[in-house]
Amino acid sequence: MNGAKLTDNKKGLKKLFERLNKMTRRFTGEWNAEVGVVQNATGTDKRTGKPKRISIAQEAFYNCKGVPEKNIPARDYQTKAIKQFMPKWRAELKRQLKKQSREEWKTGKSRLTDKKIMEGLGATAAGDVKYTIETGDFEPNSPATIARKSRGNYRKLRRKGLSAEESASALAGSGTKTPLIDYGDLLNAQKAAIYKGNKLTGIKSAKRR
Structure with missing residues (x-):
C-alpha cells in the first residue's frame, strides 16, 4: 500500500x-x-x-x-x-x-x-x-458496442453450460447496454x-x- x-x-x-x-x-x-x-x-x-x-x-x-x-x-x-x-x-x-x-x-x-x-x-x-x-x-452505447459485449458474454455463458435460450435470457437483463460497465474493472x-x-x-x- x-x-x-x-x-x-x-x-x-x-x-x-x-x-x-x-x-x-x-x-x-x-x-x-x-x-x-x-x-x-x-x-x-x-x-x-x-x-x-x-x-x-x-x-x-x-x-x-x-x-x-x-x-x-x-x-x-x-x-x-x-x-x-x-x-x-x-x-x-x-x-x-x-x-x-x-x-x-x-x-x-x-x-x-x-x-x-x-x-x-x-x-x-x-x-x-x-x-x-x-x-x-x-450517452448510451453504440449498437456496435452492444453487439460486441453481447457476443463475448454469450460465449462465456455457453461455456458455463447454459443453453442458448438460457444464455439469451440472461443477457436480456445484463449490463451489455450499460455504458461504463464491460467486465467491471472500472x-x-x-x-x-x-x-x-x-x-x-x-x-x-x-x-x-
Missing part, C-alpha cells in the same frame, strides 16, 4: 473533501481522502487473459473526457456523483462530528476518531461513485485513499449501498 495513489478527473473529489474538511478546524490540513482509481491498477483482457494495454486510471480519464476521434462520448461519472451526493456527504460529516463531540463531552474521549470519520466518509463516497457508474444517465476499482497530511494511512474499499 505504500506509495499508492488514487486518481480522479481534475481532482474533483479531493477538492470536495478539502472543502468538507474546512467545516471544522481540527480536520483542516490533517485528514483527507481521495476517491478514484489506484494509479497503475490494470484490468485483464478477458479474451486473451493478458493485462489491458491501458491502466484503469487511463480508462477512467478517457471515459470522463471522451475520445472524439474514436467516437467515444464523455461520460463524466465523477462530476455527476459530486453534484448528486455532495449534500449527503456534507450531512454525514456533520453528523459524525456531532456524534464525536457528544462522546467527548460525556467521557472526555471519543471512540470515533478523526481517522475513522474520514475512512467512513471516503468509503461511502466511493460506494456512491460506483452507484453512479451503474445507474447514471449517460466499477470495482473505485477506492478511497485516506491521508493524514501528505502521508497515506490506508485504502478503503467502496461501501456497499
